[in-house]
Amino acid sequence: MTQTLLSVRDLSVEFVGHKSTVHAVNGVNLRVNAGEIVGIVGESGCGKSTAVKGILGLLQPPGQVTGGEAELAGHGDLLAMKNKQLRRVRGASVGYVAQNPFGSLNPIYSIEVQFRNILRAHGEPASQKIARERARTMLANVGIAGPDRVLDGYAHQLSGGMAQRVVIAMAMLLEPELIIADEPTTGLDVTVQRQILDLIRDRVVDSTRGILLVTHDLGVIAQYCHRVVVMYAGKVVEAGSVETVFGDPAHPYTSALLGAIPRPGHELTRLRGSVPDLRVIPTECSFKPRCDYEFAACSVSPNLREIAPDHLVACHLSERVGHGTS
Amino acid sequence: MALLELEGISKQFHARGGKGIVRAVNDVSLSIDAGETVALIGESGSGKSTLGRLVLRLLEPDQGAVRFEGIDLTKLNTKEMREVRARLQVVFQEPFESLNPRMSVGDIVSEPLIIHNRAMNSSEREIRVRETLERVGLRPDSATRLPGQLSGGQQQRVGIARAIITNPSLIVLDEPTSSLDLSVRAQILTLLADLQRELGLAYLFISHDISTVEYVSQRIAVMYLGEILETGPVTDVIKDPRHPYTRALLSSRLSTDPNESLPRLRLIGDIGSPTDVREIGCVLAPRCPMVIDACRDRKIELEPFAPHHDVACIRAAETSDALLASSSSGIEYN
Numbered sequence: 295m296t297q298t299l300l301s302v303r304d305l306s307v308e309f310v311g312h313k314s315t316v317h318a319v320n321g322v323n324l325r326v327n328a329g330e331i332v333g334i335v336g337e338s339g340c341g342k343s344t345a346v347k348g349i350l351g352l353l354q355p356p357g358q359v360t361g362g363e364a365e366l367a368g369h370g371d372l373l374a375m376k377n378k379q380l381r382r383v384r385g386a387s388v389g390y391v392a393q394n395p396f397g398s399l400n401p402i403y404s405i406e407v408q409f410r411n412i413l414r415a416h417g418e419p420a421s422q423k424i425a426r427e428r429a430r431t432m433l434a435n436v437g438i439a440g441p442d443r444v445l446d447g448y449a450h451q452l453s454g455g456m457a458q459r460v461v462i463a464m465a466m467l468l469e470p471e472l473i474i475a476d477e478p479t480t481g482l483d484v485t486v487q488r489q490i491l492d493l494i495r496d497r498v499v500d501s502t503r504g505i506l507l508v509t510h511d512l513g514v515i516a517q518y519c520h521r522v523v524v525m526y527a528g529k530v531v532e533a534g535s536v537e538t539v540f541g542d543p544a545h546p547y548t549s550a551l552l553g554a555i556p557r558p559g560h561e562l563t564r565l566r567g568s569v570p571d572l573r574v575i576p577t578e579c580s581f582k583p584r585c586d587y588e589f590a591a592c593s594v595s596p597n598l599r600e601i602a603p604d605h606l607v608a609c610h611l612s613e614r615v616g617h618g619t620s
Numbered sequence: 621m622a623l624l625e626l627e628g629i630s631k632q633f634h635a636r637g638g639k640g641i642v643r644a645v646n647d648v649s650l651s652i653d654a655g656e657t658v659a660l661i662g663e664s665g666s667g668k669s670t671l672g673r674l675v676l677r678l679l680e681p682d683q684g685a686v687r688f689e690g691i692d693l694t695k696l697n698t699k700e701m702r703e704v705r706a707r708l709q710v711v712f713q714e715p716f717e718s719l720n721p722r723m724s725v726g727d728i729v730s731e732p733l734i735i736h737n738r739a740m741n742s743s744e745r746e747i748r749v750r751e752t753l754e755r756v757g758l759r760p761d762s763a764t765r766l767p768g769q770l771s772g773g774q775q776q777r778v779g780i781a782r783a784i785i786t787n788p789s790l791i792v793l794d795e796p797t798s799s800l801d802l803s804v805r806a807q808i809l810t811l812l813a814d815l816q817r818e819l820g821l822a823y824l825f826i827s828h829d830i831s832t833v834e835y836v837s838q839r840i841a842v843m844y845l846g847e848i849l850e851t852g853p854v855t856d857v858i859k860d861p862r863h864p865y866t867r868a869l870l871s872s873r874l875s876t877d878p879n880e881s882l883p884r885l886r887l888i889g890d891i892g893s894p895t896d897v898r899e900i901g902c903v904l905a906p907r908c909p910m911v912i913d914a915c916r917d918r919k920i921e922l923e924p925f926a927p928h929h930d931v932a933c934i935r936a937a938e939t940s941d942a943l944l945a946s947s948s949s950g951i952e953y954n
Contacts, residue, residue: 337802483828484869484872485663485868485869485886487872511874512876513873513876516876517878518874540876540878541878551803554802554803555876556806556809556831556832556834556835556836558834558855562809562835563806564803564806568771
């Protein structure tokens with residue numbers, strides 16, 4: 295029986311302004327099992343980064359979680375935790391890797407000091423010697439050949455790929471069961487991107503650990519994830535195994551995204567219009583204005599429902615027999 | 621005669637802090653025919669954007685000639701160069717950064733006409749601007765709006781309108797879709813293809829994205845640390861890449877079909893620094909999994925491998941399988 299590491303139910307996030315409120319995330323459900331890499335994919339503004347920041351309690355005001363639960367196995371609901379408790383869990387049980395590694399590293403402390411500070415913040419009393427040894431092991435584990443040189447150095451001396459490896463090593467230091475990585479390879483060159491993704495797949499995930507990977511790159515999902523959650527306008531529109539969702543997409547938005555990837559000899563899918571205004575909560579399906587398949591039922595916002603084992607979709611089309619989108 | 625011909629152009633910069641020299645572009649030759657799309661592909665630091673700027677003469681080459689419509693641009697004075705610029709245009713990566721936020725869309729798009737078609741009166745200009753905005757898929761009334769009021773895709777359409785309004789024969793497209801979302805990128809690529817067909821434009825398409833390049837271009841030049849390592853018809857180069865760097869770049873592509881896994885060729889470590897490029901020997905040698913001593917001994921020149929397909933590698937003739945086998949030593953980092 296697979297163990298569920300993270301189970302998010304009905305997560306909502308709002309950004310409250312003077313005149314209006316942006317409903318950035320609306321009732322998102324997802325789960326990550328041990329041994330899995332789960333991808334969240336969507337275009338900019340769909341709420342994928344906001345959702346994971348909400349789960350981790352890392353939203354900056356005016357952003358706030360307005361509802362839902364995020365159950366972390368063995369620790370309870372992250373969203374209900376007090377700050378002090380959350381700080382203990384973050385790092386120790388959930389690691390976080392952000393898009394820009396240089397934003398996660400402190401420019402004025404050596405890398406060694408930053409490793410030591412992580413141990414200290416989590417009350418792991420260790421001599422400098424032991425702390426350095428643990429850091430060195432972690433750096434070697436992420437494929438850094440000269441860990442001593444890196445430990446004695448500073449962030450600015452690292453290339454983008456090396457810096458991201460250091461941040462992944464830091465996220466793994468306390469051996470959390472879950473790592474949330476938000477576009478971990480987006481700023482990196484393609485040849486380095488694959489090295490980092492291989493590293494995540496081969497060294498970070500094992501039978502007791504899982505990853506939640508946020509990306510806008512469908513290729514990353516197809517080649518590295520087990521399951522995928524497709525988001526549009528703050529909602530999950532489709533979720534399931536990568537083979538099912540990519541091989542037989544049930545939501546017109548998923549089909550359109552897959553069709554927008556340039557392939558010689560294929561006409562590109564052109565999605566008309568643009569993403570909806572998230573200041574108003576729509577009563578109709580948020581994708582309706584851009585959808586080629588809309589019909590009467592679409593004036594009511596569809597719920598996410600299971601159309602096959604482990605394949606969820608929020609589209610009225612899936613209720614009609616014999617209407618595919620591909 | 622080619623529309624654009626680069627002959628042995630080089631550009632060096634002094635590194636920050638005065639230490640060392642950056643060889644941004646090193647002895648590059650390349651040609652583009654009328655109506656053709658040539659893609660320049662490479663990772664950051666490969667010199668592809670510098671090469672684009674040299675073509676536009678936004679930078680002066682240290683050596684070599686840039687011949688456009690038969691004229692060596694490096695010999696022209698400012699006034700003569702300005703006349704050429706109507707026929708040689710550019711679209712940049714970041715649409716918002718390249719549009720003046722205080723100018724209306726109409727003013728931005730009509731500015732090239734004011735500079736290049738002085739005889740045109742303002743009502744004629746207004747008609748041309750409206751036509752051009754419609755041509756790139758913007759509503760004519762968007763002329764009164766400011767760039768900040770438009771989406772990223774609409775901003776890039778403004779950039780394209782500004783480039784085509786003077787009837788150019790060549791447009792340098794410097795990562796025109798890299799900052800755009802997938803669905804918007806598809807719209808812009810389709811627009812660029814339509815414009816090329818209707819207006820007979822040639823494109824120098826600078827990109828790091830292989831699937832985009834494969835989709836838009838007829839020929840491709842692969843750059844690494846200031847040098848072209850492989851060039852040829854896009855189908856030949858992508859189906860049968862001969863340079864280890866091209867192979868690595870192609871194998872870093874992530875197929876969106878979960879059941880298709882492409883063969884891998886891994887380079888060692890990160891892209892090198894253009895400040896410490898060796899005088900002799902192959903620029904890829906420090907990262908190349910199939911490097912042999914001969915690679916470091918002499919300068920490796922681009923040489924014909926097949927008709928129109930040139931490769932700068934002394935092991936170009938060896939089969940992919942042999943090279944892949946010799947590099948399958950697991951995960952390699954620096």
